[in-house]
Amino acid sequence: MNDGLLALVGFHLRERRRSPLAWGLPLGAMSAFIVAIYPSVQGALTKVVAQYPEGLKQAFGIGELSNAEQYLHGEMLSLIVPLAVGYLAARAVAADLSGAAESGRLEVLLSAPVTRRSICLGAFLAAAVEIAAVLLLTLLLSLIGSALAGAGLDLGDAVAGFAAVWPLALVGGGLAIVVSGFSLKTSVVTGVVAGFLVAMYVVDLMGKLDESLSGIRYASVFRYYGNAIEDGIEPFGFLGLLALAAVLALIGAVFFERRDLAV
Amino acid sequence: MSAAAIEAERLSKVYPGGHGIAELTMTVAAGEVFGFLGPNGAGKTTTIRTLLDLIHPTGGSARLLGLDSRRDSLAIRGRVGNLPGDFGFGRDTTGREALALLARIRGARTERAGELAERFRADLDRPLGELSRGNRQKVGLILAAFHRPELLILDEPTGGLDPMMQEEFLTLVGEERGRGATVFLSSHELDEVERICDRVGIVRDGALVAVERVPELLGRARRKVSVRLADHGGLEDLRRIPGVSDLTSADGAVSFRFAGDLDPVVKALAVHRVADLEVARPTLEEVFLGYYQGGEERS
Numbered sequence: 356m357n358d359g360l361l362a363l364v365g366f367h368l369r370e371r372r373r374s375p376l377a378w379g380l381p382l383g384a385m386s387a388f389i390v391a392i393y394p395s396v397q398g399a400l401t402k403v404v405a406q407y408p409e410g411l412k413q414a415f416g417i418g419e420l421s422n423a424e425q426y427l428h429g430e431m432l433s434l435i436v437p438l439a440v441g442y443l444a445a446r447a448v449a450a451d452l453s454g455a456a457e458s459g460r461l462e463v464l465l466s467a468p469v470t471r472r473s474i475c476l477g478a479f480l481a482a483a484v485e486i487a488a489v490l491l492l493t494l495l496l497s498l499i500g501s502a503l504a505g506a507g508l509d510l511g512d513a514v515a516g517f518a519a520v521w522p523l524a525l526v527g528g529g530l531a532i533v534v535s536g537f538s539l540k541t542s543v544v545t546g547v548v549a550g551f552l553v554a555m556y557v558v559d560l561m562g563k564l565d566e567s568l569s570g571i572r573y574a575s576v577f578r579y580y581g582n583a584i585e586d587g588i589e590p591f592g593f594l595g596l597l598a599l600a601a602v603l604a605l606i607g608a609v610f611f612e613r614r615d616l617a618v
Numbered sequence: 619m620s621a622a623a624i625e626a627e628r629l630s631k632v633y634p635g636g637h638g639i640a641e642l643t644m645t646v647a648a649g650e651v652f653g654f655l656g657p658n659g660a661g662k663t664t665t666i667r668t669l670l671d672l673i674h675p676t677g678g679s680a681r682l683l684g685l686d687s688r689r690d691s692l693a694i695r696g697r698v699g700n701l702p703g704d705f706g707f708g709r710d711t712t713g714r715e716a717l718a719l720l721a722r723i724r725g726a727r728t729e730r731a732g733e734l735a736e737r738f739r740a741d742l743d744r745p746l747g748e749l750s751r752g753n754r755q756k757v758g759l760i761l762a763a764f765h766r767p768e769l770l771i772l773d774e775p776t777g778g779l780d781p782m783m784q785e786e787f788l789t790l791v792g793e794e795r796g797r798g799a800t801v802f803l804s805s806h807e808l809d810e811v812e813r814i815c816d817r818v819g820i821v822r823d824g825a826l827v828a829v830e831r832v833p834e835l836l837g838r839a840r841r842k843v844s845v846r847l848a849d850h851g852g853l854e855d856l857r858r859i860p861g862v863s864d865l866t867s868a869d870g871a872v873s874f875r876f877a878g879d880l881d882p883v884v885k886a887l888a889v890h891r892v893a894d895l896e897v898a899r900p901t902l903e904e905v906f907l908g909y910y911q912g913g914e915e916r917s
Binding site (some may be wrong): 358359362366369370448454455458459460461462464465466467468469470595613615617 | 672695717724
């Protein structure tokens with residue numbers, strides 16, 4: 356990694372140093388609360404869930420709810436955390452590309468000897484670190500909530516569950532670079548990525564709800580994200596999403612190199 | 619090495635909306651201070667961005683410091699300093715943070731930035747979002763010049779600067795020229811252009827309509843002359859002088875517009891008793907008007 360790229364990553368991380376707290380604390384507090392109340396609602400939930408239609412349980416990842424991991428997946432890791440962190444990845448990338456174009460920074464940076472590819476790569480790497488920090492904080496707070504309430508959240512399972520979100524969120528970051536190749540408006544970049552993530556979730560959900568549509572799940576990134584807190588990290592899905600994120604970032608960098616830098 | 623710092627050959631940028639620059643051809647010599655003038659929307663910023671490969675030309679080519687503006691863009695940017703028209707770097711970023719990043723990317727030392735900050739009384743430690751436009755502009759100037767570039771490109775550099783800082787800026791440009799750097803600046807300030815530029819290019823609707831040395835530029839401008847003649851005569855003498863127009867007279871007060879060498883006017887007035895004489899400096903708009911009207915007449 357060259358010095359210019361390192362400098363860009365360091366600059367981006369310093370500039371967004373409050374983000375892990377701003378996003379990790381609320382997500383972590385919510386996760387900790389979910390885990391902490393699990394022991395007290397466990398019995399009632401089991402009875403309620405038993406009455407849910409099978410398709411609905413499958414669609415929303417609601418299992419037997421016989422442990423805190425299942426409850427945390429159903430309440431947080433199946434939708435809220437991936438969507439929130441995927442959106443954050445798009446925001447982080449957009450801040451360094453479209454946001455930098457809007458503030459005038461991009462013009463100053465690109466008047467210096469740095470390639471557009473380095474700027475895209477710097478934005479992507481900084482987003483990867485930022486997301487990892489948010490997920491780590493969320494994981495830590497969840498474990499603290501479990502320890503305080505005696506919920507018995509397994510460390511290894513919890514690590515797997517939150518780690519699996521990372522490549523999925525990076526797909527959002529990679530897509531943000533692609534969109535930045537066409538639009539330097541932050542609202543457009545984050546809007547497209549948020550819409551993409553929701554659409555992916557809906558596609559996966561439809562495949563789960565209707566057996567005849569199960570094939571469409573292969574087109575959704577949520578199919579490869581899976582349910583790592585219960586099933587463990589699936590290497591193919593994890594590495595596949597990571598590869599997709601990297602490919603999107605590279606394709607985005609090519610588009611970004613070709614575009615004019617005027618907002 | 620080429621003697622020209624900037625060479626543009628039929629450089630064009632056509633936007634889908636229709637504006638941009640059209641077949642712009644010009645040469646800026648190494649070591650020259652070149653003013654690039656034109657009203658808003660004439661194509662000054664588009665030209666600068668195209669030269670720096672921030673936007674890609676739709677036709678023609680440009681060479682900066684002897685290198686192709688597209689193929690060798692990275693190498694060029696290592697030797698150039700650029701102050702964009704509306705400088706910004708992010709609301710929460712301080713000048714020092716921006717400087718540290720650019721110094722690392724350029725592999726340059728920051729000592730000169732400290733000297734410039736002292737001269738321009740720039741605050742490098744406050745977030746840029748808390749600074750006034752003028753104070754932000756000072757930081758932008760420092761970021762453009764701290765690494766002693768061979769070519770300085772400055773888009774409206776004195777916007778927001780107070781008169782004292784404008785004076786300091788003119789001194790700085792003189793020093794840059796003194797060490798052999800080329801300065802390419804767009805401006806709206808005729809005073810500024812007159813004092814520091816060797817030559818001036820005038821751009822209109824994306825086309826370069828003239829490149830002149832500054833005295834020739836001012837000579838072409840239609841100045842407003844007001845004279846009070848005690849003997850109430852001289853009108854016909856003045857009317858016959860080439861370049862005199864819009865001549866009006868009332869109670870011995872004569873006013874007219876004049877383009878060219880003032881000598882025949884002074885000589886025509888010298889045979890009368892002149893009670894008062896005022897020659898107003900042309901505004902930049904009047905300078906443009908001289909060229910634009912000339913262009914319309916020619917076309």
